[in-house]
Amino acid sequence: MTISKGFLQKRTVFSTSLLSSGTILWIIFSYILYAFFFLSREIFRFLTADFGDQVLLVLDKNETFIYNLFCSSLAVAIGYGLALRFVLQNSVTGQSAKARFLMRRTLNEQDFFTWAFLSWFSRITSILGICYIAFPIQYDVYFLDEFPFLLTLLPIVVFFTTWPKLALITKGYRLKWTAISLGIFATMSFGFAFKSFLASEKINKILLKKSIEYTYGLTVPRSQTQQLLQRRSLTTNVYIVRDTIDPFQPIIFINNVYTQTGLDSIDIKLNIERDKLSWIESSQMAINLHIDENIPMTFVEELKYRFRQDSLRIIQYSTGQKHSKYPPNYPQWKYSGIQQNLYPRHYPKFVSFLDSAEHLDFDKYTIRLPESMMYRVNALKEYNRIEVYVGKDDVMVNGATVTDSKLAEIVYKFTKKYSPDNVIIFNKDNQITFGRYIEYLDLVYSQIENLKNEMSLELYQRPLEYWYWQPELESIKSKYPRNVLEWTREEQRLLDLMKKAGNTTVK
Numbered sequence: 001m002t003i004s005k006g007f008l009q010k011r012t013v014f015s016t017s018l019l020s021s022g023t024i025l026w027i028i029f030s031y032i033l034y035a036f037f038f039l040s041r042e043i044f045r046f047l048t049a050d051f052g053d054q055v056l057l058v059l060d061k062n063e064t065f066i067y068n069l070f071c072s073s074l075a076v077a078i079g080y081g082l083a084l085r086f087v088l089q090n091s092v093t094g095q096s097a098k099a100r101f102l103m104r105r106t107l108n109e110q111d112f113f114t115w116a117f118l119s120w121f122s123r124i125t126s127i128l129g130i131c132y133i134a135f136p137i138q139y140d141v142y143f144l145d146e147f148p149f150l151l152t153l154l155p156i157v158v159f160f161t162t163w164p165k166l167a168l169i170t171k172g173y174r175l176k177w178t179a180i181s182l183g184i185f186a187t188m189s190f191g192f193a194f195k196s197f198l199a200s201e202k203i204n205k206i207l208l209k210k211s212i213e214y215t216y217g218l219t220v221p222r223s224q225t226q227q228l229l230q231r232r233s234l235t236t237n238v239y240i241v242r243d244t245i246d247p248f249q250p251i252i253f254i255n256n257v258y259t260q261t262g263l264d265s266i267d268i269k270l271n272i273e274r275d276k277l278s279w280i281e282s283s284q285m286a287i288n289l290h291i292d293e294n295i296p297m298t299f300v301e302e303l304k305y306r307f308r309q310d311s312l313r314i315i316q317y318s319t320g321q322k323h324s325k326y327p328p329n330y331p332q333w334k335y336s337g338i339q340q341n342l343y344p345r346h347y348p349k350f351v352s353f354l355d356s357a358e359h360l361d362f363d364k365y366t367i368r369l370p371e372s373m374m375y376r377v378n379a380l381k382e383y384n385r386i387e388v389y390v391g392k393d394d395v396m397v398n399g400a401t402v403t404d405s406k407l408a409e410i411v412y413k414f415t416k417k418y419s420p421d422n423v424i425i426f427n428k429d430n431q432i433t434f435g436r437y438i439e440y441l442d443l444v445y446s447q448i449e450n451l452k453n454e455m456s457l458e459l460y461q462r463p464l465e466y467w468y469w470q471p472e473l474e475s476i477k478s479k480y481p482r483n484v485l486e487w488t489r490e491e492q493r494l495l496d497l498m499k500k501a502g503n504t505t506v507k
Helices: 017-049 061-089 095-136 149-159 162-168 176-191 198-207 267-274 295-310 350-358 406-419 434-460 473-479 489-501
Strands: 236-240 250-252 287-291 314-318 334-341 386-391 394-399 421-427
Touching: 017 061, 017 095, 017 176, 017 198, 061 095, 061 149, 061 176, 095 162, 162 176, 162 394, 236 267, 236 295, 236 434, 250 267, 267 295, 287 295, 295 434, 334 434, 350 489, 386 434, 394 406, 406 434, 421 434, 434 473
Parallel strands: 236 287, 287 314, 386 421
Antiparallel strands: 236 250, 314 334, 386 394
């Protein structure tokens, strides 16, 4: 009898029917696991629209396919381990002692790794899911750009986990086994990635309809200077957007997309919000204005006039942070922006006086203007002042056209020399957009903030942001207050009346 080479190392042979059954189980296990991964990801993603900052995590078609491919390849890799277990368990009988030992060791290591990996993976994905639901971290973490190797290598590592021991079992045809397994792995991974178990795009549209920013393309302007509304419980959010049908007709929403109102009825809606507060809190109610940068100032001024009529004192223009990587509508900036106090309050008696005076014949009558809380015209005589005018195409200081850099220089030097006994009168053409208005209002405010910061560094060796209601901050504010004045509608009518009457008739 002829002795052949390798007769002591019998080749491990798997039956064709067993391999076919294992392949079918591999496909079934992988498909079920991929469906689980896909649905879990989509459920976590949909929840981001209802919890935390309520910013839906939206994936485009390319991102959806790549994440589908990651989920499918990971599912196929895990499914391969389960199918391999089925094949090895049913092939132990009839094998040599050494082959049985290798098979059992391979099964034990495969079990340990599979459950250890699933335990780790479930914890990581759960933590990430909760973080995405609670915070809009999609603006900070972008896996496709920052962790591409993780998404690529993790399924491959899981797939080749059993390879060191499996190579000893299939040593006679290991390359063939590997090539066929990799081919099936790649085919199933890419094939499953095209499968979607939910109409995600339709669900996205339904969820995004609750977002005013998305539905109406709301983009607030950016600013360098920002303040934060401290008591959000006393804040009502008012959104002013352009109509998708008629872009020249703004639409107003109170707090959410379901409460739409108009200028004529906004006082009713705001009174409903104010009635939810106590008598003391109602006087501290603040209006947080989210205004699209393309809204004309004519509409904004009319809205502010209605607020004054309704005895609302505090408003804030919600703005994005200038020179930031985040979008203007970043949720963390929702309650940050440029604050204003609507002063003086609205006096119907003063309006009646103006209505009557505007019809007088100034050749026969003289107007007397005593000191009053209803207007600030006479009080400005005691202050050093400059007038900034923002038009559609130009900017002027005291009637002279200036560049942006020159305006910043003038405001800086004027404030540094005369503050706190100074006033900057900020006028604008009401036909300009809200974005242009905020741009130059922020430019003026930023020069005042620069002077505050310089004073803080000089006196206390700390930047302005270091202080939080300390006496040092109050002393800095008292030196450089924001003495920026915008005329109310009644004050502007009074100034026009004074020009019409002439200086000699106004006493």
